[in-house]
Amino acid sequence: MAGTHVPLPGSHRPVTRAERIGDVDPEARIEVTLTLRGPELPQPASPVSREDFERQYAARPEDIGEVTAVLSRFGLTVEDVSPLARSLRASGTAEQVEQAFHPGLGVYRSAEQGEYRGREGQVEIPAELDGLVTGVFGLDQRRVARRKATATVAPRDLTQPLRPGDLESHYNFPSALGAGQTVAIAEFGGAYFPDDLAAFCAREGRREPKVTQVGVGTTPLTLDQVMQLPKRQRMQVLEESIEVNMDVQIVAGLCPQAQVVVYFASFDEKGWVDLVNQVIASSPVVTLSVSWGLAEDAPDWSSAALAAINERLQAASVLGTTVCVAAGDDGSGDQIGDDRAHVDFPASSPFVLAIGGTMLQGEMDVVWWEAPGSRGPNGGGATGGGVSIVFPRPDWQAVHVASVDPGSMDGRVVPDVAGLAGPPLYDLLFLGKSLPNGGTSASAPLWASLLTRIAASRDPAVAPAFLAPLLYQNDPTGTIRGKASFVDVTQGDNISTPPGRGYKAGLGFDAVSGWGVPNGQALAESI
Known part of the structure; x- marks a missing residue:
């Protein structure tokens, strides 16, 4: 079938830390998500209504x-089509998928993930789809979602x-x-374990919100x-469940009158695309909390x-959803292990x-x-933060932060803001028992909760807007919101080894705490 297919740009994947041990059963059923071209999306300067977005930016019927x-x-x-999300889901046998996309599917084994379906090299698509299809996801099940959570160890001091109410x-x-x-x-x-949420809300004397x-x-x-589940799988799922229930309890404790929707997807590339597709295609949400990366x-x-x-994150921002994402818990190295600094996606x-993440020293x-x-x-961790080498610095992020890696571009600076991640941690429940926890994976639902409460305090006729650019702009008094509505964090760094260097806090904006931690009421008034 030479000449019938063309390479799909950006689809190349190497095999890392895994061994190919066999072929995929040709009769195995596989579902893939295809992303489609569409009109160039606008920058999120002001929210676009769902109706206008669908009319102007959805995938074309033809x-x-x-x-x-x-x-x-x-x-x-074709199992499902989402013009708004510019994607469709299709299924077939492994043999049919192989003929359609030439992925060279195999069964791989790694110490981290065990056995999974994978591929190496690039995908090829039918020549007629060149320029129409921008991605094919679901061929490879390797893990690209890891929790950004700290080890659940007891606080090192007597601080509770x-x-x-404390938050x-x-x-x-x-x-x-x-x-x-x-x-x-x-x-x-x-x-998610509903009994733990019920016990948590009862302990706190707060109404239990509806969780879907x-x-x-x-x-x-x-x-x-x-x-x-088998023991090894059960232990992994329980460990991940600690983090899931942390997210829900933080949001429920701070937003007892909100509707909470928990989306579960697979931890591969397809899961990421499908989950964000589902969020932007569903009823409008003011915030999405993401503690994985x-x-x-x-x-x-x-x-x-x-x-x-x-x-798809751009589409969410244009629709007025602020996606709150944890910056990571492994300092400047972000688990890569080379001599350069890295940031999370x-x-x-x-x-x-x-x-980003902070901790308390006394009241500071x-x-x-x-x-x-x-x-x-045995514990440990540090906030992620730094300068992207993938995404250019957006025009709205007019800050002077240089990469610690010589020759790197002036990329997007991470984080924008910060919240509690380290000691004294969050007082949570798991399987009926107290289990303090933290990490920037706790900072993300903390911020999602704050933005939800700010939205609830505003005129319902005012559509929510993507927050990040607003923090770098002046408020009605002429002061940059990031300075006027935050408590500056001026002490600490995120140096990990490797690479042995990182970023430091200082006066004003920095690449470890962004603008700092919020004064929630002041932020609500400024926007």
Whole structure:
């Protein structure tokens, strides 16, 4: 079939830390998500209504029809089409998928993930789809979603972990409790345990919000189902569930009157694309909390996936959703292990609010850093932060921060803001017992909660807007919002080894705490 297919730009993937051990069963069913071209999206200067977005920026019907017709020639069935998200899902046998996309599928094994379906090299698409299809996801199941959570160890001093009332007081939250708002939470593993939330809300004397679980290509697990899994898998799911329930409890404790929607997707590239597609195609949400990520230049990401996810984050921002993303818990090295500094994706996207981590020394917020500056079995960790080498610095981020790596571009600076990640941690429950936890994966739902309460305190006729650019602009008094509505964090750094260098806090904006930690009421008034 030479000449019938063309390479798909950005689809190349190397095999890392894995061994090919066999071929995929040709009769195995595979579902793929195809991303489609569309008009260039606007910058999120002001929100666009869903109706206007669908009319101006959705995938064209003729493109969807052409792609559907070509896929059907290979025996693939289109399962779902989302013009708004500019994508479609199709399924077929492994043999049909092989004929359509030439991925060279195999069964791989790695110490980290066990056995999974994977590929190496690039994907080829039918020549008729050249320029119409921008990505094909779901061929490779390698993991590209890792939690950014600190080890759950007891605080090193006698300070008690913080409860919702402590957080409201420390960050001066506005009084509104989220009524009329929907906050979404992204999860790529683990399970939500309603009994723990009920006990948590009862302990705090707060109303239990309505929590809806949405499976995106997967079925959310119950506690009973988790406990019936094989031991190794059960332990992994329980570990991830600690983090899932942390997200939900932080949001529920701070926004008891909001609607909470927890989206569960697979932890591969397809899961990322599908989850953000689902969020932007659903009812409007004011915030999406994301506590997962991976270094933006990790070999497990394909450049096509980075582009597809970033485009969907841009769509969310244009629709007025602020996506709050954890900056990472492994300092300047971000688990890569070379002699350069790295930042996490999707925190490095210019279409999210990137959240760094702090800890308390007495009443003072300082940059979160615990020896050795990255996570380990005995604790430790440090906020992510730095300068992107993938995404240029957006025009709205007019700050003077240079990369610590010689020769690097002036990329997007991470984070924009910060919140509690380290000691004294958050006072949470898991399987009925107290289990303090933290990390920037806790800072993200903290910020999502604040923005939900700010939205609830405003005139319902005023559409929410993507927050990040506003922080770098003047408020009505002529002062930059990042200076007027934040408590500056001036002490600490995120140096990890490797690379042995990193970024330091200072007066004003910096690459470890952004503008600092919020004065919630002041921020609400300024926007």
